[in-house]
Amino acid sequence: MKTLFPHPILSLMLLGLWLLLVNSISPGQILLGTLLAWLIPLYTARFWTAQIHIRRPLLLLKLTGTVLVDILIANIAVARLIVGPRARIQPGFIRMPLRVKGNVSVSLLANIITLTPGTLSASLSPDRSELIIHALQGEDSAAIITEIRERYEQPLLDALEQT
Amino acid sequence: MTNLPLIVLIPFIGAMLPPWAVMTGRPWSAWVTGGVALAALALTIVPGLSVMQGETLIWQQDWFPALGLSLAFRLDGLALLFVLMILIIGLLVILYARWYLAEQDPMGRFYAYLLLFMGSMLGLVMSENLIQLLMFWELTSISSFLLISYWRQRADARQGARIALAITGGGGLALLGGILLLGEIVGSYDLSAVLAAGKSIHADPLYVPALVLILLGVFTKSAQFPFHFWLPHAMAAPTPVSAYLHSATMVKAGVFLLARLFPALSGSEAWTWIVAPVGMLTLLIGAYNAFFKHDLKGLLAYSTISHLGLITLLFGIGTPLAAVAGVFHIMNHATFKASLFMAAGIIDHEAGTRDMRRLAGLWKFMPQTGLLAMIAAAAMAGVPLLNGFLSKEMFFEKTVYMASFAESFWLLPVLATIAGALAVAYSLRFIHDVFFNGTPTDLPRTPHDPSRWMLVPVEVLVVICIAVGILPSLTFGPLLGVAVGAVLQGPAPDYSLKVWHGFTPALGMSMLALAGGALIYAIRQPLFRWHETLFGRIDARALFEGFERALLWSSRALDQLIHRRSLQFMLVVLISAALVMLARGFWGMPITGSATLLPIDPVSTSAAICLAAGAIGTVVWHRQRWTALVMLSVVGLIIALAFVKLSAPDLALTQLSVEMVTIVLLLLALHFLPKQTPRESSLPRKLRDLLLALLGGGATGLLTWAVLTRPYDSISGWMLENSVPGGGGTNVVNVILVDFRGFDTLGEITVLAIAAIGIYMMLRDLRLDVPLTDDQGRPWSSDVNPLILATFSRLLLPLALMVAVFIFLRGHNLPGGGFIAGLIISVALVMQYLANGIAWTKLRLSGELHPLIGLGLLLATATGLGSWYFGYPFLTSTHGHLHLPVIGDLELASVMLFDLGVMMVVIGITLVILIRLGRIGLVQRRVAIDDSDLNR
Amino acid sequence: MVEIFVALLILIGAGFTLLGSFGLVRLRDLYERLHTPTKATTLGVGSLLIASAVFFTWREPGVSLHEVLVAVFLFITAPVSAHLIAKAALHQRSPSRSGLPPESLLEKHDGHGAKPRPNAEAKQKPSQTG
Amino acid sequence: MTDLGNHVVIAPILVPLLTGTLLVLLRGSATPLRRTISMLGIQLLLAASLWLLLQVADGDLLVYQLGSWAAPYGIVLVADRLSAAMVMVTSVLALFAMMHAIQGSDRRGRQYHVLFQFLLMGLNGAFLTGDLFNLFVFFEILLIASYGMLLHGGGAARSKAGLHYVVVNLVGSSLFLFAVGTLYGVLGTLNMADLALRVAALPPEEVGLVRAAALLLFVVFALKAALVPLHLWLPGAYSAAGPASVALFAIMTKVGGYSILRVYSLIFGAEAGPLANLVEPWLLVLGLLTIVVGTIGVLASRNLALLVAHLVVISSGSILTAFGLGSQAALSAGLYYSFQSALVTAALFMLTENVARTRGAFADQLRAGPMLPAANLLGGLFLVLALAVAGVPPLSGFIGKVLIIQASLDTPAIAWIMAIVLSTSLLTLMALARAGSTLFFKTDTNAGAATLPNAANLVPVAAVAVISLLYVVFASPIYSYTEAAAAQLLSPADYIEAVLDGETLAGGETRLDSETTSDGMPPDSGGHD
Amino acid sequence: MEALIALSVGLLTACGIYLLLRGRTFPVVLGITLLSYAVNLFLFVMGRLSIGVPAILEPNRADYADPLPQALVLTAIVIGFGMTAFVVVLALRARADLGNDHVDGREP
Amino acid sequence: MLNLALAVGFLLVTVAVLLSLWRLIIGPDQPDRILALDTLYVNTVALLVLLDIKLASSLYFEAALLIALFGFVGTVALAKFLTRGDIIE
Ligand code: NA
């Protein structure tokens, strides 16, 4: 089963994607989509070195919601910063040690940081132990780190890494 | 009759024998060659007898009627005379050469060349067709080139041969021009027709150019002034060659032609005023130089020039009797000059030198040779009772006769006598300097008479000289008669071949010449000094070499000017040519047409601004190459947008995909190139380029404007109508690509496949320095594959593959298709390489990419070939709907297979190119690491 | 009603798109400028894509959701792009108004001075997971 | 199943394509196998070419509708006497070049056979296509293959020459597209016969545009044909290319000449109203200039390969001069000259390589080198080919030049043509004599030893020498053919009729009139599945 | 709009030509690319300009852009890509063989 | 209503395009140019979506998809060139 469907989540995603692409849910398209959703992961399986184990899907879903809301907030905040007086921007680099370890979770965290208000992950250390973050209002780095930890890193740890 | 061509053919075929025969033994090559010449001579007997009866034999075979070229041989008196000379003297030379050639000289080659030459001469004199004549004429030039350069390791031989070839070959080309004009005048190249057309030829406006060109041929071949200088240098040939070529054959070809075309060309003022003065000048210059040459063969060479001048002068005079004298002197000169050359060869052979300043008193050592030489030289000097005397008398007579026509012509007999005296003087010198005049000092070896057989040819010739000199009408008489008849193409005039004509002015001139000659010889020492100071430095070869050097120098100078190996120059020329042609095409024509135009909107305007910024930015930053590349990609993006806006979604997709791959490609390449371009164009150069660029841009802009403002109508209406019924697809562009014009697409993927193969070839063993820092000197980041990128790019792969399948499947009906799908897959895979590195990715890609190219090409071609099975032309498509339960209608078309082939080729090629290019650095680095391991 | 909704989405989307580019021009160093397109432009285009999805679902038969694909795609890639650009900027030591992180930290991240090394990960066998 | 004879027109394109594809698929296979496949492909091509030649020899025009789509909508291949002859000459040349290459020079680099086959495909396609854009495609095929072949074997000289050659041709291709685009933009069609019809009916206000496009196209073809001043790429490229490649290149300039002949006799021929005989005056002047400039190059060359490259330029000039005269006799003369000059210059290139190889470090430089043990053989072959190329009797070049001069006899250009053709022949002859005597006669005692040439390598060279002679012997039938080919070119109406109202070859069904829209559909469109 | 297109084609050509005439391989490659953009755009608009009417057949539409030049441009783009790739690699080869990146293989 | 919104939308996005272009031109650093180019790509996606809506045709959707995809690949390649020189290694 594992060799036939190496990545069931991926397969499901692909089927959905196919239906999105063709904008149709006719039986023919579902069949074709299923076929592709089966074949493509089979071919690309070896590119996925890390199997993603979602321990707490609901938590992940909640995190997604948080992020989406934060993106909206981020944009409004950024809009105000851009249009407003430039003096309000007090940027700075923040060094943030990471607690997440897995490839996927580290990458996800980095992306979330970038998409959410005022922060941007600028560099990941080659040993993946820390992140350099650029913050538009980076006077209080500890606060920013704490917020990131609480809002994003912990849920990620819980959902993807800790047993 | 049919053996006429055989006479010519035999020597050519025979020319293959000596190199074989020489393997049996050296002499065999001579005997075989002699046999060949004898065979040709034997074949001449029967037709020769008819000719002696006054017949003209013609053998003709159509060859190339459109050109007017036929295989046509003619044997009349003149031809017979020459055939006999060529064959008989040829036989004697063959015999002579047998003993002349040294052990180390390759004999087979010599005789082969000689037979080639003999055949060419025979063909020349027996040609009935003028173009055929010309072919043999040039063959004589070439075979004589081979003969003269026979001793190829000697510089003078090579040079002499080249000079001879240049002059006579060049003359031959002029002659070709003349003959073509003559043929145009007459309407035929058949000699019979030409000879019969004398009157109309003279009346034609092309007569003078034709005459001049033909005479150029004649004069060069017969070494007439000012083309005479090749002949002395041809003396570098082995003496048998000189004896053959410069007595009876090669140089006589010119005067032969003069005689041959005499009825057609002579008799005009132009003829007389060109031919006679050239002859006279040559006569004098030759005789003068002959006297001052210290080299025996040099003397003979200039004497030959002089005698040829005499013959030319006689034909130039143009009266029938002068022609008789001319023909007669051709015969006489051949006999005494051949024997003299042979004698000179013997002297050279025996004494080891030909320098008359070193030779002396040889009479004691080689009396037989001395006697023969003496008689032959006397004939050359015009001593009575020898053949040379007779024709020279006739010549003197003609000059006297001419003097009676005009007041100023008194000069003719005077000059003739002076030339006669000089001839006597150099003949005397030839004999006295060599055989008497004291005793020889420091000769390389002790001379003695040569072997019996080497003297036989000389003896035969000398006997002829005497026999003709005493009994002219019994010996040469009949042959001269028919020859003259052929030359004049009518009855010969009354002439008498007698030794004694009574006390005529000519006899007086002869006596005067003999006495004068003796006097000149007597005062030779002061004359030599005088000559040395006046003309000593004039050296024809140096002149020719100077000419050749000048030619070389000027052509090299021009060559460097024209053929600069500069790409910029080539491009400037090409672009200028295109501009000139565009301007010429447009000139005087309205630019703007009458079509209704589309309004401009702000989005398009700002897109155009982006495009302009991108293009200009690429130019402005072309020194910062990376930045230029960024600017360039803006242009590509805007072009794609334009395609979208202007209703070409397929184009937009293709443009975007290709653009992407191109940028990656350029970045890959840029890594191994300097990141900056040096400033090296001068301001004028920049201005020139700018001007050209603006003109070019203006031209294409105007062209675009001109077309776009015109209404039009095209064949594409048919394509829109037939796309669904004929091609089975609603995406007309795609239907055109895979069906209506599928052949273009097949060609296009072939181009891609070849490009990949070429690139693959170029990249093999490519070694380039991998920069260890960027252009600012910063070492590279050690984070090879940033984790975040790697993680997400892996996620992208299946998505991109899905999109590609989608794009491929819908291509026939909606924007998309195999090509774009292929590029999407490629880009997705390239992304993996970008994010994860080659080694990582390669391990995870199942299968090789290379075969995709061949398989794709094969699939596309095979799809095309499939239609053959149904009896339709290549690439005929078929399509239809397959109705499946549940799934519904499935649109299937054979072109999808074709498109699949396209897709495979595209994937294979893109990846092969990019990955190969990427691997250069990898390979280099691995080498570097290995090296550092060793150092540790 | 739908039309108003679509129009609103269009205006919001276009507005944020403009905002992103505006920030690009207005802000004073690269690291600041990086924030605006990543957030505003992405959101702007996202909004436009939703407008499109709504529009086509409304105007044409069936649901049109393929725009979601582009949006998802942009949201995944935009932060990665920003991250890589920031990395490049830090590598080049692009100046920052607030000053760059200490050189030792940058060297640790970027490996300046370190010899290039072959791809370590390549040595793993592809079948190994985790 | 279908009768293969119906597809003989496309065979010269498909045979090398399939051979090349097979060779691509057999990547990394052993050399003997590759050579065998390549050689078999060429022999098959030769057979197909001969078959095609025989089919068109009596004056038939064969039209092959690709995809069963009739002209002007689909792409058609057209075989007439001229195109069949060009294909034939190409095949013969290919055979000789391959005979030479498989003696070892194909192994100097990689992928030789693949590139060779695709180059053949491009050449034959260019000769056979009846569609202007398709001509562009085949140009590109032959160009990209020639780029690869030029670089075959590698080295600095080739890289440099290759760069020049490639870039210049890329610009040329751009010009081609500008020209084709303009023609389409004004006339709305791409089929050459259809273009001819539309040009003949051109409204006066469009004349300027079409003329501009036509002249631009002329620049492109002149570039390919190496007409001065657009010949600058040739000497470098041809002298740098390896012998195995350049032997086949000898035909490439002929593609330019062919295209000029085809396009300017068919589309802008006598019927083209104000655009009639558009390029002839240019051709005449530039052709003669090309001969002169080529001769300068020949005189100035310091090595044999370069000299031969300039000979190619001269021969191109001669051909185009003849074409510039425009009469049937002149075209015929030009064609007669063209076929032989391709073979002879190719053989000279092959000989050059042999000479260079035996002379070691002296290669083909025109200076005294080691004594050649096979000087007689090499020199003899050189002599024959030199005479042929310089236009000295009794070899093929002579007849060619005589025909050209003869064709000019009753034109105002006679004086120029005669003067230039004859004097440059002399200068060429002098340069060749000098080169030959330096290479084969002159020895430098310090030069070390030369090696013996590979006799098998000389077989194709000798074969061309023999052919050159036979070309004279059989001048009359050959000329009759070229004369008929010229006549066919000068009556484009037949061509147009055959293409636009013709029958399909395969299936043998008569087509409807081309004006109706239903025309061009497959016999049972949409459904022989 | 026509004028805008004509200007664009002209500008692209001009920039392309200027870069083609530079002395180093990389700018020449850029020039070739710009020139081929110009050519492609030119060839494309030879079917005249039309907005919003792609040649995808739809039941209720009569207006279509001319599909043929689009097909030609597609072919031209693809061929151009092959050529560009070739010339880029050739530039690398020349750099390796000649030691510099001047188009004539020698530093001026 | 929709048309007005579209017109305004086009206007705003067009201005955005020009602003991105401006940043692209003035730079000053290489990363700035990558960022500007990346933004330009996304801006064109916006333009295409607007065009889709305006023409009520989804024929340009794939173009938007590809621009999004390739804009990312381009940014990655350009950025990697700056940090590593060799983009495929
Ligand atoms: Na003496």
Ligand code: NA
């Ligand atoms: Na690499």
